Amino acid sequence: MSLNQRFPLAEAIEVDKLVEELRAEPAGGRLRVGDPRVVEFLTKFARKLLAPATARRFPELASLGFFLRKGEIAKALSTLETSGDALRFPRGLVFHVPPANVDTIFVYSWALSALAGNHNVVRVSSRSAGAAETVLEALNAALSEVDADTAAAITATQRMVTYDRSDAISGALSVAADLRVIWGGDASVAALRKYPLAPHARDLTFPDRSSFAVASVRGWQNASEAERRGAAEGFYNDSYWFDQAACSSPRAVFWVGDEDGAREAGQEFRKLLAEVLATKQHVTEPAMAVQKRVSAYGAAVDGLVNGIEFQGNGIATLELADPAVLPREWLGAGTFANARVDTLSDLVPIVLRKDQTVGQFGFSKEELTEFVTELAGRGVDRVVPFGSALTFSAIWDGYDLLTEFSRLVTVQA
Amino acid sequence: MSVFTLSQAEREKHLLPQLAELTAHHRENSEGYERILSSLGIARDASFGSIADLPWLPVRMFKTHDLRSIPESEVFKTLTSSGTTGAGASRIYLDKAAAGAQTKQLGATLQEVLGGERLPMLMVDTIGIIKNRRSFSARGAGVLGMANFGRKHTYVLDENDQPDVEAVKTFLATYGDKPFLIFGFTFMVWQYLYEVAREHKLDLSNGILIHSGGWKKLIDRAVDNTEFRRRFKEDTGLTRIHNYYGMIEQIGTVFLEGPSGNSLYCPDFADVVIRNPETWEEQPVGEPGVIEVVSTLPHSYPGHVLLTEDLGVYNGIDDGDWPGKHFSVMGRLPKAEARGCSDTFQGAAA
Numbered sequence: 001m002s003l004n005q006r007f008p009l010a011e012a013i014e015v016d017k018l019v020e021e022l023r024a025e026p027a028g029g030r031l032r033v034g035d036p037r038v039v040e041f042l043t044k045f046a047r048k049l050l051a052p053a054t055a056r057r058f059p060e061l062a063s064l065g066f067f068l069r070k071g072e073i074a075k076a077l078s079t080l081e082t083s084g085d086a087l088r089f090p091r092g093l094v095f096h097v098p099p100a101n102v103d104t105i106f107v108y109s110w111a112l113s114a115l116a117g118n119h120n121v122v123r124v125s126s127r128s129a130g131a132a133e134t135v136l137e138a139l140n141a142a143l144s145e146v147d148a149d150t151a152a153a154i155t156a157t158q159r160m161v162t163y164d165r166s167d168a169i170s171g172a173l174s175v176a177a178d179l180r181v182i183w184g185g186d187a188s189v190a191a192l193r194k195y196p197l198a199p200h201a202r203d204l205t206f207p208d209r210s211s212f213a214v215a216s217v218r219g220w221q222n223a224s225e226a227e228r229r230g231a232a233e234g235f236y237n238d239s240y241w242f243d244q245a246a247c248s249s250p251r252a253v254f255w256v257g258d259e260d261g262a263r264e265a266g267q268e269f270r271k272l273l274a275e276v277l278a279t280k281q282h283v284t285e286p287a288m289a290v291q292k293r294v295s296a297y298g299a300a301v302d303g304l305v306n307g308i309e310f311q312g313n314g315i316a317t318l319e320l321a322d323p324a325v326l327p328r329e330w331l332g333a334g335t336f337a338n339a340r341v342d343t344l345s346d347l348v349p350i351v352l353r354k355d356q357t358v359g360q361f362g363f364s365k366e367e368l369t370e371f372v373t374e375l376a377g378r379g380v381d382r383v384v385p386f387g388s389a390l391t392f393s394a395i396w397d398g399y400d401l402l403t404e405f406s407r408l409v410t411v412q413a
Numbered sequence: 414m415s416v417f418t419l420s421q422a423e424r425e426k427h428l429l430p431q432l433a434e435l436t437a438h439h440r441e442n443s444e445g446y447e448r449i450l451s452s453l454g455i456a457r458d459a460s461f462g463s464i465a466d467l468p469w470l471p472v473r474m475f476k477t478h479d480l481r482s483i484p485e486s487e488v489f490k491t492l493t494s495s496g497t498t499g500a501g502a503s504r505i506y507l508d509k510a511a512a513g514a515q516t517k518q519l520g521a522t523l524q525e526v527l528g529g530e531r532l533p534m535l536m537v538d539t540i541g542i543i544k545n546r547r548s549f550s551a552r553g554a555g556v557l558g559m560a561n562f563g564r565k566h567t568y569v570l571d572e573n574d575q576p577d578v579e580a581v582k583t584f585l586a587t588y589g590d591k592p593f594l595i596f597g598f599t600f601m602v603w604q605y606l607y608e609v610a611r612e613h614k615l616d617l618s619n620g621i622l623i624h625s626g627g628w629k630k631l632i633d634r635a636v637d638n639t640e641f642r643r644r645f646k647e648d649t650g651l652t653r654i655h656n657y658y659g660m661i662e663q664i665g666t667v668f669l670e671g672p673s674g675n676s677l678y679c680p681d682f683a684d685v686v687i688r689n690p691e692t693w694e695e696q697p698v699g700e701p702g703v704i705e706v707v708s709t710l711p712h713s714y715p716g717h718v719l720l721t722e723d724l725g726v727y728n729g730i731d732d733g734d735w736p737g738k739h740f741s742v743m744g745r746l747p748k749a750e751a752r753g754c755s756d757t758f759q760g761a762a763a
Binding site: 285287289290293294296297298300301302303306308309312313319 | 448449470480691720722
């Protein structure tokens with residue numbers, strides 16, 4: 001049972017041989033935190049993603065390319081500067097298990113770990129398609145354009161592989177790793193945890209999460225026509241880009257303010273959202289349209305909702321019977337639970353640890369800070385304006401990833 | 414008493430009041446159904462201008478929720494079926510009256526092509542399919558339900574799922590010179606009856622074949638309904654072939670292929686609406702859409718107006734073998750899949 005090496009492209013390899021190669025010290029010396037060879041390679045790779053043809057075909061790759069530009073990388077690395085008695089070093093070998101169906105997460109995870117100076121093996125899903133294939137092509141192309149020393153160091157230390165389900169391989173990679181990174185939800189975490197880690201190693205897990213949006217009625221009323229349209233466009237990107245199935249995509253929208261204002265604002269917002277769908281020529285497949293009705297009607301049967309409204313196949317709005325009982329599971333692309341509360345504070349008791357992203361429109365920084373302070377760690381990892389829900393950041397799910405991917409050594413004379 | 418008599422106009426006139434009454438009945442007796450309709454803003458006293466105006470439920474609702482209009486104490490039979498999609502099983506609750514009605518109406522429907530008496534019957538299946546009565550597959554339920562309409566049953570497959578050519582030959586020698594009934598699922602009929610009959614030059618010319626179950630497996634072999642009929646006729650002499658379309662969620666209601674083939678007809682207590690998947694408006698003749706099946710049979714659960722996950726097209730209205738709409742099934746809707754952070758894919762992780 002061997003692994004296919006997708007990057008760098010190479011012959012299939014047995015797992016023991018792969019681990020042995022990854023454990024070896026690269027020519028030109030060990031990788032360091034912020035190693036210039038890695039930075040050089042990543043910036044070359046980023047340029048490929050930002051090429052107009054690629055960016056047009058896969059907008060999510062343009063975001064990735066932007067994230068990996070030289071200036072952005074420098075900014076991220078600057079957060080790692082240590083002071084006093086501490087020095088920062090890579091963790092060692094990191095085994096990444098990304099989700100099969102978000103094509104770009106594995107690259108963020110890998111790139112940050114490589115920036116921290118780790119040797120990495122990434123299991124790319126054999127079901128990956130489209131954007132993921134383009135990423136692998138760009139990685140391999142970038143490798144042939146950097147100088148020979150850089151290429152040799154990257155080749156020795158970074159691998160992206162695919163393999164069919166195998167206890168032997170997953171087990172060997174797990175026990176060899178200093179850190180294991182598991183994306184893809186509860187089931188993936190549970191499946192991977194069957195394989196023991198080395199005693200000093202640990203898991204960084206990204207389990208199932210859910211997200212919701214909040215909109216200030218007063219903020220909406222004070223917003224200009226253009227700002228309101230911008231909110232609808234941003235919300236469209238947050239929600240429809242991954243069929244609303246991304247963990248950061250909102251599944252419920254809470255209008256915060258008085259009843260009449262909330263009703264009017266909600267109606268206008270949905271009208272604008274429908275216009276965005278029309279402009280983008282958004283298509284809802286018939287099977288998805290049926291799925292949405294199954295979910296919506298099911299929520300009605302369960303007593304969760306007391307009003308269902310469809311605007312074409314694209315937007316389904318489910319009026320929650322009780323704002324405190326919101327659906328956190330995926331209900332189909334473009335299906336939004338809708339409710340009104342008086343203040344952000346009313347949402348505090350509703351929040352669970354599982355809640356990840358709060359998309360917001362129309363609130364001040366102070367209001368949001370107060371809300372998060374009041375949450376007191378109950379849940380929610382990030383609050384972002386409409387349009388930024390899917391923007392990946394080096395702080396994710398409450399983890400500062402570069403910190404997680406590195407370790408500190410203290411020196412006292 | 415034929416149940417293929419009503420023109421479309423007569424059908425509207427005859428069925429609409431019954432269906433509107435059924436809608437009210439289910440609202441009254443199924444809390445879940447009432448919640449759906451009231452959430453959609455459909456008033457309790459709403460009136461409906463036509464059959465196509467009636468609110469429909471996606472057929473998959475019966476896989477995700479228990480919907481019934483009878484108290485638990487009156488449940489006489491619970492039908493379960495796992496669809497081909499594997500998304501759980503439908504649960505359909507029948508009381509005594511509903512169970513009786515579905516058998517009776519299925520009989521009345523098939524009588525159109527079988528005549529009044531029970532015929533000797535070839536089952537294109539194995540007896541094993543109905544042996545384990547505790548865990549019925551949909552196939553087993555179909556075989557068992559159909560067995561009522563014949564006598565002297567002979568199973569074409571032995572216990573090891575191998576064609577029992579001798580048994581078929583014996584059956585034909587005994588009963589083959591008068592009308593006899595053949596039943597099976599489309600794919601099995603092709604693989605085990607057609608191919609065996611052709612190979613052994615069996616004469617099926619007195620047979621009446623009733624079959625169902627989709628063409629997916631046969632399309633791979635480049636066999637569609639027309640080809641299926643042509644080959645049976647040429648190689649076995651079998652010409653009386655009736656495909657039917659039905660589902661456990663509307664048990665007892667089958668849409669039956671007419672004598673000239675390639676079109677399915679609605680019995681007088683049922684109707685069909687082909688909907689545009691964008692607008693959900695009714696499609697004109699010749700325009701494909703999603704099939705909605707309508708039947709006055711479901712009294713014990715709110716399954717009288719159901720949107721299937723099949724695609725179909727009207728071939729015509731009041732211009733075929735029998736009155737009313739007639740249509741073809743074109744296949745299933747592709748599955749809705751979403752990209753997301755979570756892997757619901759089985760075994761993706763290890």
